[in-house]
Amino acid sequence: MTAVTSLLEKYNIDPKQIGRLEVGSETVLDKSKSIKTFLMQIFEESGNTDIEGVDSTNACYGGTAALFNCVNWVESSSWDGRYGLVVCTDSAVYAEGPARPTGGAAAIAMLVGPDAPIVFESKLRASHMAHAYDFYKPNLASEYPVVDGKLSQTCYLMALDSCYKNLSHKYEKMEGKKFSIAEAAYFVFHSPYNKLVQKSFARLVFNDALSDASSIDEAGKEKLSPFSSLTGDESYQNRDLEKASQLVAKPFYDEKVGPTTLIPKQVGNMYTASLYAAFASLIHNKTTALDGKRVILFSYGSGLSATMFSLRLREGQHPFSLSKIASVMNVSEKLKSRHEFPPEKFVETMHLMEQRYGANNFVTSKDCSLLAPGTYYLLEVDSKYRRFYAKKALANGSLANGH
């Protein structure tokens, strides 16, 4: 609710101008009632209930599915001229153990409409979807997932390979020339942790070397040629290949990936929002320099579903220019205004969350002193499991109640 109201306010958009609202999330508040219906509270106030779209779910991929759905809607005959709005939101945690620091929470709202500065190259898109048990949440009573960390990483890299090969194939068919990392200015990855992003980009470089693409010079190809005979499975586990390809990839990584890593590195995993936080980092870092540039994004959700897709950026016109977007996002200030807590406090909070997960009949501390003005926060879950929120007053003193 905070992300949606903030977006509407900052771009001065009447809630009546929204014709589609869709949520991507892997966080289950309710197994039947969608998160989208909670967000409808914002729009009901202005009398707008004619808003299509519900929740899209598959691990961290739901936001990408929601985004594609919204873009397709704008291009379809059922589009009614209004904006689409996509929300990626999660609060995801791990049981105690080495994976715990890769939990995280975030919400990102994106507006979709015609004549945007960020344009989909819809034909340049490839998916890889399969049945896998790498990360899943089958224990319905627990907030924690079941994770096979090693399998999850292999699944991610396999899906990446598959998407990259398929996208390259489609590009070659359309453009009559080979695709390689040289064809895009930037590469943005789903970023649960930065090491995986480094590995992922190195994997694309390895793919380019194998296909003898001109993006990699002879010295680089030579360094990677010893690994050309590895089977797929072997290559995902091979540490020497990992090191060699990251070394060859290094200068390209600094140029084409580095500018996308700011927020994921600072904030950690954000699940459905992760890829778009990385993309936001790029807009923050490069802004007007992105005019005319192609950006390739790779979205991954365990289970598994993955898509690699292409965007073409242009400066665009106020209020939807890249400069305006960068200034509205205000990334530097937001990063600076975070609060630091000791791990003990986090563990304590997690114990409280464990008790309250799926529970009813409790009130929260209602302490909103650390929240930014305009933030919605949970007040109470009543005996019928109904959730009540309040909104922290804005600096100018106005207050809304989410009851």
Next chain:
Amino acid sequence: MTAVTSLLEKYNIDPKQIGRLEVGSETVLDKSKSIKTFLMQIFEESGNTDIEGVDSTNACYGGTAALFNCVNWVESSSWDGRYGLVVCTDSAVYAEGPARPTGGAAAIAMLVGPDAPIVFESKLRASHMAHAYDFYKPNLASEYPVVDGKLSQTCYLMALDSCYKNLSHKYEKMEGKKFSIAEAAYFVFHSPYNKLVQKSFARLVFNDALSDASSIDEAGKEKLSPFSSLTGDESYQNRDLEKASQLVAKPFYDEKVGPTTLIPKQVGNMYTASLYAAFASLIHNKTTALDGKRVILFSYGSGLSATMFSLRLREGQHPFSLSKIASVMNVSEKLKSRHEFPPEKFVETMHLMEQRYGANNFVTSKDCSLLAPGTYYLLEVDSKYRRFYAKKALANGSLANGH
């Protein structure tokens, strides 16, 4: 899996021809991994993993969201020429009490592509989405929902009113004349139980009478005029209005709704599949007589989201003609081949389901004697909650294994 493989076989479609697969469901097997990824097993076998789409969730509405997404995809620039496939599937139960008989289970698969015999009139569509606690599943550890039966019915009728008024308004703007029940040959409703369908259609007739539409004769309008001064809320509770409007609606109901009620009446509630089972009843009952006809559908999911939309039917060409669809569905035979069980047996099965809901480490009885050939069934959920299925041999002896 049964519905998808059956559709592909009966229409002789190569799994490689599917470019989008999307599931609508309110049944949570896993909070992160989508049902769609389970279905990918069918397509991985044929080497097709480039299939977009995940799961859409909001109570019984998820299937409609998935269907709209698929149709929009075919109309968008990201369509790659292949078919879309939509699956509506649920297994939903109630705790002991009066609502228990309204539980149910079903799976319906629908193919989406160009030049179809069932065509969307995309501009003739109106949604009503809002934040409500009429039926929801906040207790994550339990398979049973929290239900406010009376509120749920009021929400349904309010959403119906809102959609009908908005759709009528859009129609009038486009066509320059009033919309009324006379403008469509058939009306199909989300059908948890038949009494609600009768009430719903009577509500449309009441709306027509209030707006002085020519669809209702003077005698009918006179019968309903005493209720014209009721507020919305009063009118949802008024038993006399209910009786009077159903009486006025009766001849129209028999003609425009009766042919849609066969399967929902025989099978009971089917959740996301309910609306489409009602629509299948219509195709079964009227088949070629539907050529050129407009059909209005009303989809409702608690929480809440609802859309009223319009389809235009035509006989179409083999293999996607209405006659072929009716013969493939083979509704009469399927209804005849059901098995009857005493309520005690059902209660016993429910106890077993309660124990196994969200559980791991169990094997099923593997008794598939009552299943139709080609049906997938659960064998085992292992210690890591991984689910293993088998497929009952087809009559010709071929067997597939879902491991």
